[in-house]
Amino acid sequence: MPPIRNTPPDGGLVPRPRVFEYCPDSYHPKLPFDISADPPFAAEAAWAAEALSAAFTLPVVVVEDRRAAIRVRYVADLEPEGYRLALRPSGARIAASSSAGAFYGLQTLRALALIWEGRIPCCIIEDAPRFGWRGFMLDTVRNFFEPAFIKRLIDLAALHKLNRFHWHLTDDQGWRLPIPGRPELVQNSARKVDRRYVPPLERTLYYDEDAIQDILAHAAQRHVTVIPEIEMPGHVLALLSSHPEFSCIGSRFEPEDRFGIYADVLCAGNDDVFMFLEEVMDEVVRLFPGLYVHFGGDEVPTERWALCPRCRKRMADEGLPDAAALQGWFTRQAAGILRRRGRRPVGWDEIVQSATPKDAIVMAWRSAERGREAAEAGHDVVMCPGSRACYLDHKHRDVPDEPGHLGVSTVKDSYLFDPLENLSENQKSRILGMQGNLWTEIMYFGRHVEYMAFPRLSALAETAWTPGELRSFDGFSARLRWWGKALDSLDVARYRGPLE
Ligand code: ACM
Ligand code: ZN
DSSP, X not given: OOOOOSOOGGGXXXXXXXXXXXXXXXXXXXXXXXXXXXXXXXXXXXXXXXXXXXXXXXXXXXXXXXXXXEEEEEOSSSOTTOEEXXXXXXXXXXXXXXXXXXXXXXXHHHHHHHHHTTOEEEEEEEEOOSOSEEEEEEEOSSSOOOHHHHHHHHXXXXXXXXXXXXXXXXXXTEEOSOOTTOHHHHHHSSOOSOTTTSOOOSSOOXXXXXXXXXHHHHHHHTTOXXXXXXXXXXXXXXXXXXXXXXXSSOOOOOOOSSOSOOSOOOOTTOHHHHHHHHHHHHHHHHHOOSSEEEEEOOSOOOHHHHHOHHHHHHHHHHTOOSHHHHHHHHHHHXXXXXHTTTOEEEEXXXXXXXXXXXXXXXXXXXXXXXXXXHHHTTOOEEEOOGGGTOBTTSBSSSOTTSOOOSSBOOHHHHHHOOTTTTOOHHHHTTEEEEEEEEOOTTOOSHHHHHHHHTTHHHHHXXXXXXXXXXXXXXXXXXXXXXXXXXXXXXXXXXXXXXOO
């Protein structure tokens, strides 16, 4: 076959692999189109048969034959999650030391097929990630998204080699996780999405066990760990609409339509609140197998606590000087509930001020500086500062009719944030990775989410995967012209305007 001309840098791949070399000739699959994998990678081969059939528009069968067109081999000497891929006219040879590495090798082959529409220039790739935590957060409270869309977003994230899905399940506007013996929660509190703008649906909107298991299986097959988030002690108006007795003032509450920060939070002096949280976390750990559980902790007004007799008694009993110290106490209770269940607590960066145990992972959302402080205090940190273009609800550009709010974050802004900048070596060692956050106050449908996510999440994914010295915005934008074809072939409703 003649060589392919006008080849883009690095095959057009995002994230950029560590080593990419073109070889003469090109690869075009023929029938029978088959895949064989060493036994540890059987699940990855099964996933790939489906994904590669779709990408090459040719049926792929799994066989036990070392001469198969796509062959995935176990080798001992590669980094965890790393892989080697050699694509020759005769087929693909992938080597990995872990099932995640085998998955990423196959994912790269899928990506090349999507970019090149089936006829791929031959190449040799060596690759491994920079960070272990490469994530995205989806807020399924402010607006509800169907399980099918969540699965699609997980698949698109995995195409970018992201491996953490942080699932925001409760907030002022809704409570979307059923708890056994507590039917009122999803009856009263799993209300429709923003009722000002979206016509009400007949049903309440929450994720039942079948939906959750389906999403978890889909994520696990793509090597994505799901981190459920149950917000406390603030952002709980939906919960208080079912349980006003968990507030300090006990009045009536409604799930909120607007978004903001509300004074009513969980009463820190009420032991029933903690009994309830134990019940909730029993269910969370029963459903979600991953190590990490997020307990929120952000934006907690303490004005009710300061006046509440039960909260004041708690402060006196625990020797806490003020309401801020009570917030710290609450955070330690929340972390303890998770730790007793063998889970690693995760919270927003407000928890750093509250003498939270150091095994709690901190998500730096207000600024990268908060992440630096958390690392300095001895926490492991996930960087996702809104001030540095990790908040994907901001506008892509500063023009009046562009969707988005709370600021402007261009694709270039997202690309240029580096989670290790301005950190000491010791602080750097505490950075687990980074993520992009999709708050959905003004994203009403999945295709809105896609428009806000891509390609900014592609930019963040490259920073999370590719070593700093191999990253450049010019290289990324050159590849994005090709990577856009991969997204188009999956019908992603991506933003296509100026990148800066
Ligand atoms: C947050 O954006 N309040 C974590
Ligand atoms: Zn109280």
